[in-house]
Amino acid sequence: MNTDDLLDRLAAEAGPAGPSPARRAVVALAAGLIPSLILYLLALHPRADLALAIATPRVEFKLTAALVAALAAAALLPPLLAPTGRLGARRWLPWLVGGLVALGVVTELAVIPASAWLPSLVGHNALFCLTMLPSLALGPFVALMLAARHGAPMRPSRTGAGIGFLSASVAAVLYATHCPDDSPLFLATWYGIAILAMTGLGAGVGRRVLRW
Amino acid sequence: VEREAEWAMLMRAGNAGDATAYRRLLAALALHFRALARRGLARYGQGTADVEDLVQEMLLAVHLKRATWRDGEPLGPWLAAIARYKLIDHLRRRGRRAEVAIDPFEEVLAAAPAAEPGRDRDVETALASLPAGQQAVVRAIGVEGAEISETAEKLGLSNGAVRVAFHRGLAALKRRLQGSDET
Numbered sequence: 001m002n003t004d005d006l007l008d009r010l011a012a013e014a015g016p017a018g019p020s021p022a023r024r025a026v027v028a029l030a031a032g033l034i035p036s037l038i039l040y041l042l043a044l045h046p047r048a049d050l051a052l053a054i055a056t057p058r059v060e061f062k063l064t065a066a067l068v069a070a071l072a073a074a075a076l077l078p079p080l081l082a083p084t085g086r087l088g089a090r091r092w093l094p095w096l097v098g099g100l101v102a103l104g105v106v107t108e109l110a111v112i113p114a115s116a117w118l119p120s121l122v123g124h125n126a127l128f129c130l131t132m133l134p135s136l137a138l139g140p141f142v143a144l145m146l147a148a149r150h151g152a153p154m155r156p157s158r159t160g161a162g163i164g165f166l167s168a169s170v171a172a173v174l175y176a177t178h179c180p181d182d183s184p185l186f187l188a189t190w191y192g193i194a195i196l197a198m199t200g201l202g203a204g205v206g207r208r209v210l211r212w
Numbered sequence: 213v214e215r216e217a218e219w220a221m222l223m224r225a226g227n228a229g230d231a232t233a234y235r236r237l238l239a240a241l242a243l244h245f246r247a248l249a250r251r252g253l254a255r256y257g258q259g260t261a262d263v264e265d266l267v268q269e270m271l272l273a274v275h276l277k278r279a280t281w282r283d284g285e286p287l288g289p290w291l292a293a294i295a296r297y298k299l300i301d302h303l304r305r306r307g308r309r310a311e312v313a314i315d316p317f318e319e320v321l322a323a324a325p326a327a328e329p330g331r332d333r334d335v336e337t338a339l340a341s342l343p344a345g346q347q348a349v350v351r352a353i354g355v356e357g358a359e360i361s362e363t364a365e366k367l368g369l370s371n372g373a374v375r376v377a378f379h380r381g382l383a384a385l386k387r388r389l390q391g392s393d394e395t
Contacts, residue, residue: 006268007271011238012231014227015227017227083277152273154293
């Protein structure tokens with residue numbers, strides 16, 4: 001096509017640009033959480049002793065770490081969606097999350113006897129955690145990917161990784177209220193594996209679907 | 213910077229539905245992008261043949277991705293980022309097309325020397341296992357390309373006997389080769 005013809009055609013489409021990708025992402029996250037919440041209510045439920053357990057340091061740590069991860073991921077996403085987005089100081093947020101978890105692990109290793117390390121790490125339901133957490137993440141993952149297709153990421157795989165990280169962290173917050181394993185050793189291992197796997201999946205999917 | 217402010221104004225007007233302002237913006241951007249595309253492609257050793265394609269891709273991206281420009285944000289860096297992404301994307305796709313063009317040829321180059329010696333050896337083995345008469349006839353006609361009459365003369369046989377031996381020999385050869393392929 002002649003460039004002048006293209007100009008005419010595009011000019012005819014002058015009009016509202018539509019919502020920013022960051023705003024679309026917020027809507028997508030909310031919509032994507034609906035299937036996750038349904039799954040949570042059907043297959044999981046808050047643990048029976050949540051009201052009591054929430055006052056114990058391990059559960060407090062578990063929920064705090066998951067929330068910090070989710071907030072960090074949410075803060076990372078908007079700059080990943082725009083071509084001029086600069087992460088700036090936000091690039092350190094994943095390390096902050098990692099440091100927080102490492103701190104919890106070191107503290108746990110110090111306060112429990114070495115003979116309790118392995119049972120704490122293995123926990124009760126590692127496999128369930130590994131399947132449930134990604135399942136809970138799936139809704140937000142898909143919705144955010146679709147929303148991000150309206151964005152213009154300079155590095156699609158990195159943006160995809162951010163989406164995987166965010167959806168898995170949000171899923172971790174949900175799952176943490178169900179999971180009876182409270183040790184930071186369990187958290188760092190199994191939540192960690194699930195979140196990293198979703199982050200990697202996001203990078204792979206993003207590379208393919210977020211090109212523009 | 214002055215130009216950038218004017219473009220930002222036109223962009224805002226375009227988003228408000230002013231098609232004339234939007235066309236003016238796009239026409240100005242086409243000039244700007246054309247210079248960028250020419251320089252960018254030259255830097256990577258590409259000819260100017262694709263310049264107009266690339267310019268159109270950049271313009272289309274500006275149009276489709278304009279929601280990622282926040283009003284109030286400087287327009288220049290945003291345009292530069294869009295243009296850079298499209299240049300890289302274009303070069304990457306060019307690179308892949310070039311690879312695709314070479315690929316089938318490479319396959320032939322790689323496959324030919326690997327397959328033939330094996331095949332030759334199989335044929336030679338099968339040929340050697342034929343009865344002496346058939347072997348001599350198939351070698352003379354099939355491998356050396358001799359005529360039936362000259363073979364008949366050389367081997368002291370009738371034309372008909374040579375013809376029969378040739379066909380039986382070929383049939384036996386074929387069975388043996390197919391047999392060896394199956395194993």
